[in-house]
Amino acid sequence: MTGPLTIFDRPNSYIGRSVPRADAARLLEGRGAYVDDLQLPRMLHAAFLRSPYAHARIDGFDLDAARAAPGVVAVYVGTDLIDHVTPYVGTLTHLAGLQSPPQMPLAVDRARWQGEPIAMVVAHSRALAEDAVALIEADLEPLDPVCDVEAALLPDADLIHPELGTNVAWERTVNVGDIDTAFAQPGVTIVSRDFTFGRHTGVTLEPRAVVVEFNPSEDQLTFHYSGQAPHMMQAILGKHLHLPEENVRVIARDVGGSFGIKIHTYGDEIATAAVAKLLGRPVKFAADRNESFLTDIHARDHIIKARMGVKADGTIVGIDFDDITGIGPYSMYPRTSAIEANQVLNLTGAPYVMDHYRARARVVFQNKNLMCQYRAVGHPIAMAVADGLLDEAGAALGIDPVEMRRRNLMADDSYPRLSASGMKLADLSHQKSLETLAETMDYTALLADQAEARARGVYRGIGLVSMVEVTNPSPMFYGIGGAPISAQDGATVRLDAGGGLRISSSITEQGQGTNAILAQIAAGIFGIPIERVKVTTGDTDTTPYGGGTWASRGAGIGGEAMLQGALALKEQVLGVAAVMLQTEADSLDIVDGAVTDATGIRMTLSDLAKTVYYRGNELPSDLKPELIATRHYRVTDFPFVFTNGAMAAYVEVDVETGITQVLNFWAVEDCGRVINPMLVDEQVRGGVVQGIGGALYEEILYSDDGQMQNATMADYLVPMAGEMPDIVVKHVETPTRTSVLGAKGAGEAGTGGAPAAVMNAVNDALRPLAGRLDQMPMTPERVLKALGVV
């Protein structure tokens, strides 16, 4: 950067440096504190009877044997909780027309997906609780399930919720320009593709878990959970368990991966809380892997018919598509299951200039597990559709994929501006990112390698994607629609008598390095060695109020609050120092844990704090002993702070076996100011691998009658080390104008972009054989079918 020195150029700044995470040592010694590690006095263990059918009427239960089983303390069914839990509804007002019926933690009269909890045993151990679950006699009448989303839309389809009169939960259309007329113009080439995106799930290595304590004498509920949004859960528990919010404490200590999975309202967790309250004893529920597959939210599962029109010079006229997505039998509470489709409508083609855009999404109920927001919500679909169409158009016109993007990307000097779908965009660098990518991957050399390989019958393909990512959401994402989800976050910075800083923040740590970047920002901005900064996150009792870490918002929003808090404390400290030193505050600075002026160190922070805290008698009466500051921050003026990136995959497809190997992957990411390059790179790499998983391996398979077929880790394939490539990550830094820190999010870019790049690469590899895939994951079988081999 050029120009005058800024707060980021201070000699003791940690911003922009690859500072290792202080938390790592603890985790590497086996000293983590995950929910299932918690053992409390008098604690009981919950296990659930789950519907074995995708759709069934509940006619009653015989619970006598379960109640009499060894170690059993209590058994509950849906009707037992009716007076203790207010039903929840997964709708938001800004998603106009979205409908979903009330949901209870244990199904009351109908079970609507295989795995829905219908009865609960609480016992002295999880094993004893499971024994008793096996003794429950449930009188269930199987009903015809509606699983296929296209069948669910037919006029004579059975209705999952007859009272709604339809299986459509939500529908939205976007219509900009006049696509029919534009596509009918002479010289316009139309390409069309019908895409199918399989169902995925997060497969967090730590399954969902809660330990819930209730203290009747104080009417106090403590909810230890593995999750991303403590204050959201506090509001939900207060509302639905009939407690004042201030009587609910939510604690999220170490979280064994989340990726959006652990940010929703799950019946088993709510039931556990309700029962802990009823019994006045701690109750633990830790999902096993089978329960995770059956009930952790699923994602993607879109069927999209799409067209793109291009002029002879390759410029895009417009995109026209129709999206159908199945979301299970309810819209998930409180974030809803309409957001992914909404994102697909908002984001498709957002990197590119076009005048015409028409999109329709239908969000459909079905008797499968619930679908909701998982890492990079909607992005992999939107990017794969737009960039897949673009490559198809390029192939039809004989224009190289890099050149196609050059001709269509929004110019780096054209912001702020709107996308075709109406998204407000600013501070993006598509062109620079694409050129950096082409140079980093050595595109020319790669083309030569590809040609050489083809000559000897080896099919390699190059696939690109230019992408946007939604980060740093404003209240326009959830709060506007009535969700108890904070768009602002807070940070508190306190100088202790020992001269160290105690900081706390409402954003949360799930392994991204949240605590590390908060310490970097506080230390650098305030002026203290990072070792002297201690961080608290993940506790509604001890942190400021805020949203948590999701939607790539932690660094951009929580980081800015921390920056502002550190600046405020610095001003306070220098004010005190100026009085003590009988000088002007603006002649002083804080460097390396001491108050300094042009001559050097004047006073250590410890001396200053001890004077204020212990020997206030030495200070003027009007000096306020305030060595703590709290600041909050929210994004204004923009609904979201978009980032951009350009990625490429180089793959080899074995045309005999259909197996695809990703040989190389490159990602150029512009997340604004990079606080910790190592942590950002690792977010991108982890995200890319998750995206490769979605492109090549991961798919939840259901039978026609709604039975999940691959609910084990041996059958649901996730990326393992042996199949994954090394990933080159580069940065372009265009700070966002919305904050001083200038940081945007980076957590979801890899997952959002990689599937498109890999799909384009596979199709590039197959093009000489006239094969094309439009379905993810691109399994060996599908590759061979695309080649007409099977």
Next chain:
Amino acid sequence: MSQTQDVTITINGEAITRTVPVRMNLVDFIRTEAQLTGSHVGCEHGVCGACTVEIAGAPVRGCLMLAVQADGQEVTTIEGLADSGRSAALRVAFTEHNALQCGFCTPGMLASALEYIDKGGTADRTAIRQHISGNYCRCTGYQSIVEAICDVIETGAKT
């Protein structure tokens, strides 16, 4: 057959004697009876590797072995690897490369990495990737883990 059995399992050098259900698996014994929560339960069917511990120098899935099968055996967990210093170089390298994010796979990753290094594995990235292919990590994408293991081998650091 009795539903319970007396066992003595030596974990990280400490003998733990308990009467346990014969169906209890080893990782549950380690976590609940010995209260060593550093070993994690990820899948309970031997795929994810989070529960990997060392028995007689070999990595073992704690979820695929019953506690009664470990009667009389010596088990080393992530806590033991730290206390003895055997994981010291790996811990430094994992920290420097950020080869862990959420930390849930880490106990198994360290056990597998240590086995590879102790058996004289070279800094061959493909071989390392193959070796840790029984350990699932959702966060890192594996590259940083490979680099950390390479680092320890290349610097010849004593593990």
